[in-house]
Amino acid sequence: MSRRDHVFTLGIEEEFQIIDPETRELRSHIQEILADGKVLLKEHVKSEMHQSVVELGTEICSDVRCVRQEVLQLRSELAMLAAHDGLKIASAGTHPFSHWMDQLITVDERYTTIVKDMQQIARANLIFGLHVHVGIPDREAGIDIMNQARYFLPHLYALSVNSPFWLGQNTGLKAYRQMIFERFPRTGIPDAFESLSEYEDYLKLLVTTGCIDNAKKIWWDIRLHPFYDTIEFRICDAQSRVEDTIALAAIMQAIVVKLHRLRSENVTFRMYPRRLIDENRWRASRYGLDGKMIDFGRNCETDERELLHEMLEFIGPEIDELGSQRELAHIERIIREGTGADRQLAVWERTGDMKVVVDHIVDETYEGLMLTHAKAA
Amino acid sequence: MRRARAARDDTRETEPICADLRRLSSWRLLDKMTAEDHVYTLGIEEEFAIVDPQTRELRSHIQEILEGGKVLLKEQIKPEMHQSVVELGTEICSSITNAREHVIELRSKLASLAGKAGLRIASAGTHPFSHWRDQLITEGERYKEIVKDMQQLARANLIFGLHVHVGIPNRESAIHVMNQARYFLPHIYALSVNSPFWVGQDTGLKGYRLKVFERFPRTGIPDAFESLSEYEDYCKLLVKTGCVDNAKKIWWDIRLHPFFDTLEVRVCDAQSRVDDTLAMAALIQAVIAKLYKLLRHNTTFRVYRRRLLDENRWRASRYGIEGKLIDFGREAEVETRSLLNELIEFVSTEVDELGSKREMAHIERIMREGTGADRQLAAFQRTNDLKAVVDQIVAETYEGLTIAEADAAAR
Structure with missing residues (x-):
């Protein structure tokens, strides 16, 4: 199949926090949302292990415009459901101060098993991620693209860092979520795999x-999905603004298209061992955009912003083909103005009040939502 | 001492180069021996908690102990990043019996120093309840750098490990022995788990220390390395690209020491009883001797990928010796105790040569009676009091010490 025949479809999953607007704490409220949401959100809404977490997943979308519509609609509907009970939704990699010990666990055989198996590791896993699926033409190509795309993960993570606070502490890292999940x-x-069979x-x-x-219990930063023909990027922190989510999805889609094209031209991005890529992953988590990463x-060592510009240039033709210029411009805005973590930290420095940080995350989460719906919130 | 001292943890002061070179030359002498002559020397580093016997909390007291210890313990005592942690490192020991004498002597001296200040020492992978936020950071440029670099990860890294060094004939062989020895790290860890509590919580894991350090x-x-050159x-690439200033900042569960010809196994939680420490050291020594022997006979233990070994590592951390580990040769889950018996059998030929029968018998006792974590959990179930758990750890830490003051202090 030639590349042009294949549509590199997109699917996006976002995990949200349910927030009490008075205390700004997390609220264990998924049961009510699921009960009310059956009609409105159908199978797009899912519970997670903690009752204060809710996941939204889009349909399979043919392109970035379509996925933006979906994300806007789903977020708006969720915001509305939350509003019925006087609650808000918020999107970021961690809640700045709510403690995992105070959260209820969803009643379900599956979660009981996980907690029994993983113990405190599971109970403390109160984090929020963004997962992006990109459709691939076949699984053999998929494993090859996964191998190569590993190199880009720390750079994608550097753009998405959005979890500097944990249990009321400024961790000093731009993204603490990975430290919890690890x-x-x-x-x-x-690791890279020799072949689909090895995988x-x-x-x-x-x-x-x-x-x-x-195989769904493989939780790597990137995986060839066990059941669908998609590459799933799981490394990013949940993004506060819809524009952030869509821009990252567009970049991931372009990377997959680019690597698939290289493959058809008999070229490959160089493969490095995990122990080297991990050095950049640590730097992304610690410094976000403000550090240096290694160009292997x-x-x-090179300034991360410079390497990101190189990456954007590398996938420039694919961005154009896919019609993602608007998303590219938003990535450039993030590089100029800072990540979600930078914005959270700026609010914290200005106010010294983590409740205001929560308000800020909530505001950003509602940015661009369909207002007639969301305003009710 | 030598090697054990240089092979430091993450937070150790860089040592003078001349001292390193002296030590290096003493290790290089081993090169001249034939493989048959080779002595699998041992070096043991233990990290201790300094505990207030009234509150049972950690006490940031290393400065005073260092002052008092200069004469008594010389360069065998070291501060760590947190002032409530103290590290002891033995000389190079020619045998397990020799290592036992050193460990007992060092622990006894440290206990005596602490006793003078009305304090106790305790050895376990974590303190059951003291919070890292309450600990003072040791002064010094190096620690400032680490905290600046690692932020909360460094401040929260209040854990205690046992590091065992085994001397090896040459570095080329050592890399291959390291590759193979990776397989046994989860098994060794399962025996050594000693950190079920963290910040006052029962984590549900037997070895939580690894989760903090990870x-x-x-x-x-x-990962396995193809050759010494690849390794x-x-290391050179990491230094060149500013990831580390020197190879001591590689903190794997096992490493070929960057400067000395030793394999350093760093996976174990700090062990409460001297007997536990020596048993771990003897097992590690026997595994390395066995793998080296295989190599000389042109055979090798199978080398598996990290992503497989990690499954067993997780199980060891979660269940200690109570669970099942995977036997990757048979591709089946097997009771950990049964696999440990196989491991003991596998190294039994070396145990005779190395003179570590007593230590291997202690491994069997641990398998019968439980690990340090099991004993901590039993104390907690009995008393529902984490202070009583601290008391038990302290009592075990003093078990078999020789100095009268140490005994007195324990009572």
Whole structure:
């Protein structure tokens, strides 16, 4: 199949916080939202392990414009549902101060098993991510693209950092969410796989030996989805503004298209071992856009902003083809003005009040929503 | 001492180069021995908590102990990033018996120093309830740098480990022995788990220390390396690109020491009883001797990928010796105790040669009676009081010490 015949579809999952607008604490409220949301959101809304978390997932979308519509609509409807009960929604990698010990666990066999299995690691896993699926033509190409795309993960993460606070503390990191999630097994950047069969054998072995019951319990920063023909990017913190979410999705889509094109031209992005890519991953988590990352081709440290410009240039033709110029412009705005973490930290420095940080996240989460709906909130 | 001292943890002061070189030359002498002559020397580093016997909280007291310890412990005592932590490192020991004498002597001296200040020492992977926020950071440019670099990750890294060094004949072989020894790290960890509590919470895990440390980069089980050169190129690249200032900032569960010809196993939680420490050291020594012997016979233990070994590492951390680990050769889950018996069998030929029967018998006792974590949890279930857990850790830490003052202090 030539690249042009294939549509690199998009699907987006966002995890939201349910917030009490008085206390600004998380509220364990998913049951009510699910009950009311059945009609409005159907299978697009899901509960998570903690009752104060709600996940929204779009349909399969043919392009960025379509996915923006979906995300706007879903967020608006969720905001409306929350408003019925006087609550708000907020989108960021962590809640600045609410404690995991105060959250209720969703009643469900599956979550009971997870807590029994993972103990405090599961109970403390109160984090919020953005997952982006990009459709691929076939799974053999998929594993190859996954291998190559690993290199870009720290750069994508640097753009998306949005979790500087944890349990009321300024952690000093731009993104603390990864530090929480890393305590789970099968997280982080995966090793490269020689072939689709090697990947499938690995999954089978984990199931045979009782490590997992199914391949969805592989939680890497990127994965070839076990059931769908998609590459799933799972590294990003949840994004406050709709524009942030869509811009990151557009970049991921362009990267997949680019790497697929290279493959058809018999070229490949260089493959590095995880232990090297991890160095950049740590730097992204610590410094976001404000640090240096390693360019392993040149073997030197370079300002992250400069490397991001190079990355954008690398995928420039694909951005044009996919019609994602608006999203590219938004990425450039993030590079100029700062990430979600930078904005949270700026509010904190200005006010010294984490409740105001929550208000700020809520405001950004509602930015651009369909106002007749969202205004009720 | 030598090697054990240089092989520091994340937060150690850089040592003078001349001292390093002296130590280096003493290790290089081993090169001249033939493989048959080779002595699998041991060096043991233990990190201790300084505890207030009234409150049972950690006490930031390293400065005073260092002052008092200069004469008694010389360069075998070191501060760590947190002032409530103190590290002891033995000389290079020619045998496990020799190592036992050193560990007992060092612990006894430290206990005596602490006793003079009305304090106790305690050895376990974590303190059951003291909070990292309440601990003072040791003064010094180096620690300031680390906190600036690692932020909350460094401040929260209040954990205690046991590091065992085993001398090896040459670095080329050592890389291959390291590759193979990766397989056994989860098994060794399962025996050593000793950190079920964190900041006053029962975490539900037997070894929570690894979860705290994992947030640092360059931790966990390393990838296998094709050759010594590949390892050295990797270290050089990290230095060149400013990721580390020197290779001591590689904190894997096992590493070929950057400066000395030792394999350093760093996975174990600090062990409460001297007997536990020595048993871990003997097992580690026997594994390395066994793998080196295989190498000389042109065979190798199978090398598995980190992503597989990590499954067992997680299980060890979660369940200690109570769960199942995966036997990747058989591709099946097997009771951890049963796999440990196989491991003991596997290294039994070396145990005779190394003279560590007593220590291996203690491994069997741990398998029968439980790990440090199991004992901490039992104390908690009995008393529902984390202070009583601290008392038990202290009592075990003083078990078998020789100095009268230490005994007195324990009572």
